[in-house]
Amino acid sequence: MIDLIQIRRDLHQIPELALNEVQTHDYLLKTVKNFPQTWLTIREVPELPTALLVKVSGTDPKRTIGYRADIDALPVTENTGLPFSSKHPGIAHACGHDMHMTVALGVLSHFAENQPKDDLIFFFQPAEEAEYGGKRAYDLGVFEGDWHVDEFYGLHDRPDLPAGAIGTNPGTLFAGTTEINVDIIGRGGHAAFPQNANDAVVAAAYFITQVQTIVSRNIAPTDSAVITLGKLQAGTIRNVIADHARIEGTLRGFTQKAISYLQGRLKQVAQGVAESFDCEVNIELNQGGYYPVENNPELTHDFMTYMQSQPDVNFIETPGVMTGEDFGYLLNKIPGTMFWLGVNDSHELHSAELSPDESALVPGVNAICGFLAHRMSE
Template sequence: MFNQADLIKIRRHLHQIPELALHETQTHAYLQQVVQSLPQTWLTIKQPAVLPTALLVKVHGTAAKRVIGYRADIDALPVTEATGLPFSSTHPGVAHACGHDMHMTVALGVLSYFAEHQPQDDLLFFFQPAEEAEYGGKRAYDAGVFTGDWHVDEFYGLHDRPDLPAGAIGCTNGTLFAGTTEINIDFIGQGGHAAFPQNANDAVVAAAYFVTQVQSIISRNVAPTDSAVITLGKLQAGTIRNVIADHARIEGTLRGFTQDAISFLQQRIRTVAQGVATSCGCQVEVALNQGGYYPVENDPALTAAFIAYMQAQPDVNFIETPGVMTGEDFGYLLNKIPGTMFWLGVNDDHELHSAQLSPDEAALSRGVKAITGFLAHRMQA
């Protein structure tokens, strides 16, 4: 089993070779190298052709009643690292600014334990590409990766969290992460001279009406006790001050805590956009892309058991954490397979996705111990 020094060495190597979604070739090769260094007696390795940078490792149990899945995401972000660490990213413009190097390392630590201590149930470790973009979880599930001998009965996974103490476990029974949808709206009008607005249909005016009216969706269509966000972060229109624009593009994001809520809000956005276009004499094109970023809705029974175990451990610092509006594509897998996502505290002053994110490596061995303990406990149920 990997000790703390082993875990730090692995994490720092992974930290230096960050790669973007669906291009994690070096990362994949290193993960495979580490896995193959472990005792292979109970292990089976699979590299799905439909997702070449993914890696699945099955640990065969002694008397399996179920297959317990454990997922770790492996991709990085298009961020230039600014930590000044001696093991900083060697790939210009790419960094593990969301801590997926920590995720992978903890998963390898858990795997190393069960490679030496055969579990009772089967365990399936899923090293997943493309979480930050291109929704690798959905790609894997929809391609049938988790079928036949590689099916999963329940799934677990973590995300590091800078504002929790190193090694702390955070969770909630309910939605941990919001589901997200990319919003792209194009208003197409009729351009013209600024002096003759009666001969044009101003796309800027349509866009302005949409930006203001869409705010009423949250304030008037969502119950005050519920949570949802619509943020329109980009608006582009026009070329010069005295020409009426014939095109305006709006880009934004929608976030909600349940898939039903997101589906409803998506329809309201379409309705408002069409209404504005009709009233302004414009055409509108609405593209809403959710991909695999469903809400991370933790299974009630499995999560209650997870929380009860963590609370009962004297050496685990368990913290109840409410849901947040950030997105995670593990939500798609939890929409199809029951399971639980939880936080691992990494004690850093910088936010996730920050170029200066520098997780506390003390979290590694503490996380491994807490998770191996829970999985062994779960197998007794």
């Protein structure tokens, strides 16, 4: 097996933000070119230049299985004290994508030396943290023709699971997210003469209050969704009625159906406030590619059954969480499964102190290689 720890440490030192993963792309490409090339085809995407795809041709392909690893980092200043800390100021692999890439390279290396039965496509995806690289690739037609993918798999590291553990569930693993931006435009004036103005702060207060009932009175208590309005800006001084208020927030839900419904309700509330207060309310809802990560039930049942049957795999069934992941867009278009890889760290994802346990790498690679071999025998 390739030196997974060295690869992970190399990648950890060169984190780059979404759509700017130039050094990371070059490192991945150089590493892949050092593998046996007999069954490999390398593809780059001019319209998405930091993306990298590698096909492994199978001996008797009946399907094409995709495996995705995200490659971007976060605008976070690392505070781990590791000797291989980030060399890029203000940028760090605080979400563990260096672990994701390393596992994918380990799996690819195995099948470069042991030809699979089915075709495999490895997708090293830029822009997961921002700019939804999965949607960009899909919309460019990357997974059409000779690069069509029948089913997709991918992992995310999880600090609160034991190192090397595998976890998932047959439903939703990550919520879908939508950015909410609301501009309320009224008419400014003197605080002493409210009749001559149209107070954007009051309208904003009513909007915020009404939004609080959208989830509680429209979504079943047994389902999961949340709307958080985390930012409000309005006014300049205490005795001037504000002519503008800006509200920013996020909507999250476990199914795309629920998210679409809640988006509609937000628009209705905005329209109602505009009419009630005779003001202008402009609402922008930006989901991009951050759809819920809805695992395919049949494929995920097979994945879970396999992992549970392996004495060397520590499988843990895990409930869904409200964080977002743009792999959800690909799973909305192509059936598949996302799963957790435990990395045993006391720090949260996106923390400046995140330091995944590297002992998770080998069992992660072994579990995935074993599952793919099993899947190809079906």
